[in-house]
Every structure is written in C-alpha cells, then in structure tokens.
Amino acid sequence: MSDGSSFYITTPIFYVNDVPHIGHAYTEVAADVLARWHRQAGDPTWFLTGTDEHGQKILRTATANGVSPKEWADRLVETAWQPLLKTINISNDDFIRTTDERHEVNVQLFLQRLFDAGYIYTGEYEGFYCVGCEEYKQPSDLVDGTGQYEGQQVCAIHSKPVELLQERNYFFRMSDFTQPLLDLYEANPTFIQPESVRNEIVSFVKQGLTDLSISRQTFDWGIKVPWDDTHVVYVWFDALLNYITAAGYGYDDEKFEKLWPATHIVGKDIARFHAVIWPAMLMAAGLDVPKQVFGHGWLLVGGEKMSKSKLTGIAPNQITDTFGSDAFRYYFMSAINFGQDGSFSWEDLSARYQAELANGFGNLASRVIAMVNRYFDGEIPDPGISEGADERVRTVERRVVDDADEAISRLAIHEALSSIWELVDELNGYITAQEPWALAKKPELQDRLKTVLFTAIRGLGTLAVLLSPVVPDAAAKLWTALGGVGDITDVALRTAYHWETDGKVWPLEPLFPRIETIEGGDGPGSQSAPDAPAPAPAPGTPAASAPSTPAAADSNRGPESRDAATKAPAVHAVAPDAS
Numbered sequence: 001m002s003d004g005s006s007f008y009i010t011t012p013i014f015y016v017n018d019v020p021h022i023g024h025a026y027t028e029v030a031a032d033v034l035a036r037w038h039r040q041a042g043d044p045t046w047f048l049t050g051t052d053e054h055g056q057k058i059l060r061t062a063t064a065n066g067v068s069p070k071e072w073a074d075r076l077v078e079t080a081w082q083p084l085l086k087t088i089n090i091s092n093d094d095f096i097r098t099t100d101e102r103h104e105v106n107v108q109l110f111l112q113r114l115f116d117a118g119y120i121y122t123g124e125y126e127g128f129y130c131v132g133c134e135e136y137k138q139p140s141d142l143v144d145g146t147g148q149y150e151g152q153q154v155c156a157i158h159s160k161p162v163e164l165l166q167e168r169n170y171f172f173r174m175s176d177f178t179q180p181l182l183d184l185y186e187a188n189p190t191f192i193q194p195e196s197v198r199n200e201i202v203s204f205v206k207q208g209l210t211d212l213s214i215s216r217q218t219f220d221w222g223i224k225v226p227w228d229d230t231h232v233v234y235v236w237f238d239a240l241l242n243y244i245t246a247a248g249y250g251y252d253d254e255k256f257e258k259l260w261p262a263t264h265i266v267g268k269d270i271a272r273f274h275a276v277i278w279p280a281m282l283m284a285a286g287l288d289v290p291k292q293v294f295g296h297g298w299l300l301v302g303g304e305k306m307s308k309s310k311l312t313g314i315a316p317n318q319i320t321d322t323f324g325s326d327a328f329r330y331y332f333m334s335a336i337n338f339g340q341d342g343s344f345s346w347e348d349l350s351a352r353y354q355a356e357l358a359n360g361f362g363n364l365a366s367r368v369i370a371m372v373n374r375y376f377d378g379e380i381p382d383p384g385i386s387e388g389a390d391e392r393v394r395t396v397e398r399r400v401v402d403d404a405d406e407a408i409s410r411l412a413i414h415e416a417l418s419s420i421w422e423l424v425d426e427l428n429g430y431i432t433a434q435e436p437w438a439l440a441k442k443p444e445l446q447d448r449l450k451t452v453l454f455t456a457i458r459g460l461g462t463l464a465v466l467l468s469p470v471v472p473d474a475a476a477k478l479w480t481a482l483g484g485v486g487d488i489t490d491v492a493l494r495t496a497y498h499w500e501t502d503g504k505v506w507p508l509e510p511l512f513p514r515i516e517t518i519e520g521g522d523g524p525g526s527q528s529a530p531d532a533p534a535p536a537p538a539p540g541t542p543a544a545s546a547p548s549t550p551a552a553a554d555s556n557r558g559p560e561s562r563d564a565a566t567k568a569p570a571v572h573a574v575a576p577d578a579s
C-alpha cells in the first residue's frame, strides 16, 4: 500500500466541550516539534490536528448553553481551539473537524464497508452508561454514591449516577482481532511506545477482546449509520476515523497513499483507543495500521492533586503572555522526559527560563554577536590556524546534529534537546576559556581572535538551525542577526553545520529578556485563582498512585476520560442477529 516515506503525524482531536489548558498545548507542541524537525530535514511531512465535536456530552453542554451543538462547536473552535494553535506557534498542515463533510461522508463509507464485509452485527445491549465518560461501565467501574447520591451506584470517575440503558445496537466484531493485534505488537515492537504503555496494552489484549457497541439510538448528535438512520455512530468510532478522512480516505486516493500510515501522539490515557480499537478497525477495512502510537505521560502540578484552580485552570496564554511561546515550547519539551509523567511548576519554569534560555543560550548569542560588531565592525572574520579547542567545538557541532536527529527518530524530544544543549555548553565554555575580550587587547593575537569568533559564530548558526523546530521565533531572530542566507526553515537540518551567512552580523535584541516579577501572589508565580475558565474535571481515582492530571487530560474525551481508556470497551452482546 503506502511506501511509508512521508512523515504523517497527528495529535488527538480535541473535544470541544471545554477550553484548552496546558495539557492540550503540551501534546500539540510535541507533535509540532517532531513535524517541524522532519519538515526541515527534508522529509515529506504532514501534521494534522483538529476537533472532536459529536456525542451526547457536547449535545448536553450546548443545550445547557441554549445553542445548537454545531453552534457550540463553531464557537469553541473559533474562540478557543484555533487561537490555541497561534498562542503556541503550531505549524499544522490541516485542521479537521468531525463535523466536516469530508469526515462525515467517509465515516459512513468506512462503516458501510465494514458492514458489507460482515464485521458488524446487531445485538441487544444493556448496561450502565456514564455520559461524562461517553462509555458503558462495567459493574467494577462503579462505586457507592455519597451525599445526594447516597444509596446509588455512581461512576468512579465522575461520582455521578450512571444511566441504565437498554439498546438494540450495532456491534463491531472486535473480538476477531485479539490474535491479529497480538501478532502486530510482537512483529512490531515499537508499534506502541513507550514500553510502559506497550506492556499495559499487550496484557490487556491478552485477556481477549469483546465486541464493541458502535452505535447509539438515544440521541441524534452524531453521524448517522448509513443503513439505519435511527442510529448515530459511537463518538469514539467516529473520532478515530479523522486520521484517515483528513488524509483523503474515500475521496483522494493519491493523497491517502502518500500520507497513510501516521504516527499518533496521544496521552497515555487514550492509548488504548488508538492501539487496540483503531488498528482493529483498520484491519477489518483492509487498511494499513498506524506506523506508531506514542502515549505520552501526564503533567503533575508540583506533585499536588489536580483541582479546578490548578493545572486545569492554567490556560496556555497565562504562560506565554509572560514567557513567550518559545519558552513554553522549550520548557515542556526539555523539562519532561517525553513518555513519562512530569511535574509542572512556575518556579521550575522560571528557573529554567533564566538559566537555560536567557543565560545559557540567549547571552551566548548576544555576547558573540556583540564582539563581532565591536572588534570587526560586524564583518564575520576569516579564521586563522585552528587549535585543538576550535576543532573540539566543530566536532561537538557535528556530533550533536547526528545525536539529536537520532533521538528525534525515536520521538525522544528531551534527549534531542539535551544533545543540542551540549553545544550550548561547549560554546559557553569555549568563550570563557578563550577570552576573546582579552585577545582583542593584543594586536599580535588578532588572528587568534578572528579564529575564536569565527568558530563561535559557526556554532551559533548551527544552534539556530537545530533549535528552529523548538523555539522558532528566537531561532529566526538569531538567524537574521547572523546574516543567515534565506529562510532558516529552508536550511537542511541534518547538515546544519553547513549553514551559510552573507558574512555580516546585525545587532541582536535579547532573545529571552529578563523577567522581573516571578514570585508568589497574583503574578505568573501564583498557581491560584487563574482567570481562565476552568473546566470541571473530576479528580477521579486513577490507578496511578500519584495524584495527577493527564497531560492531554481531555485529549479526546474530557479530563475525566483518562480512565475510559483503561477499561475494556464494555459490551455484552446477547443473541446477535446474523447480519
């Protein structure tokens, strides 16, 4: 099918029930850094993000707000989700909404093909449904209610009563795919990453899969089942298909062949949907499974339990208004090992901003460029004879390009940054040791001064190119100051050290200006009482021992839903009809 040569990367499509918080932004930035890296390396790249707009929860929220669900979705997309992408400088190639015609029509096409192939049957279903989770619950998912719900069984995540539903639904024969999925995981050990997520999913599938109820009859905000318009498609089944409907499935075969399969970046809370249900659906349709499913970790807030006023209350622009989008991007990509849980705190953000971006990188750039201006009137000098220290800088320069690229190929963004920072540190150490300001005082050492500043400028240009996918604004400013030829995003990343300059540097404004008021209270140092509208997540009692909130909390289903993916798709099909 596909030759797999392109790098097609996706985020989950985000549920428009709420407004974005830093967990969503984290997922977006990670996918964006990977996309920008591959794009700049010359790989054919396609980066998709979008919104998930169907389902009972959206319908109820819209109704509660006195608008139609489509009006509600339009409003959230326009005022919250599209602006988020600007706030954190996302370079997506496409934005799909599940209310797009290209999506709705081809979800129906996909479903019809599965039906025709015998993978869908009708069955009776009775079960406890939680609207918050948009999911049927097993008895083990329920707990005794308290307070006003005393005496009732409630959803363990939402602490609200579930609804006993009895429906005649359509079912997908997911149980047929237990063995094919296990074979897939074994044949392709990196299909699910990281290892912790892979292990959890493999042991889940080993227990055997049950069939999946894929339609709903009790409400109508969804895509109609093509052969029975009294049913709408289960919202997860609908949502997962965005990854192929955006890529041309059903209407642009050439595009689809070129793009598919994709690398999916998701929060680990929804890895199961992506690594179990989704590949089973694709296998049933005779399509390639995704290239990879990567489930990243959760953001913890200083080890504290999530609450409305904390993590979920932090809107991305609360950070970017003070620190800028580059610092937001750098911080989350460098401070957290991609794939593991990580803690966010204003103190850590502020400290890293100052130490790594302002002092480590920004000052280095300013000092070197200022010296070229001062000693050589802005003309980048030609080097004299190289010494060991100069050679070492050049060696590090080449090595970190290779190391960072290799790390990115494993989606280890934090490792790539740590490699790049070896060059920052090497250059800072070089300047300190070579003391160009002292060389400048001795005319007989003029050649040495030229070599040192030349070497430092070369290193800075390589840094600008390597950091462009992570801190695009700062990299572009530095590029201009270095007299870089052309647009920095056109410079081949895997040979960054061959970058070209027109030979003259220009004054550089501080890349990461000093931020004065980082302290407790109402400033950015405060974690309390943010202005941003806070969605209403239930803290829940996830299996993880640390109280935590998912990085991509409501990456698709709402903050509560992290547990949704840790449960078996709950179905009890009885007396299935032959279809």
Ligand SMILES: [Zn+2]
Pocket: 130, 131, 132, 133, 134, 155, 156, 157, 158, 560
């Ligand atoms: Zn629930």
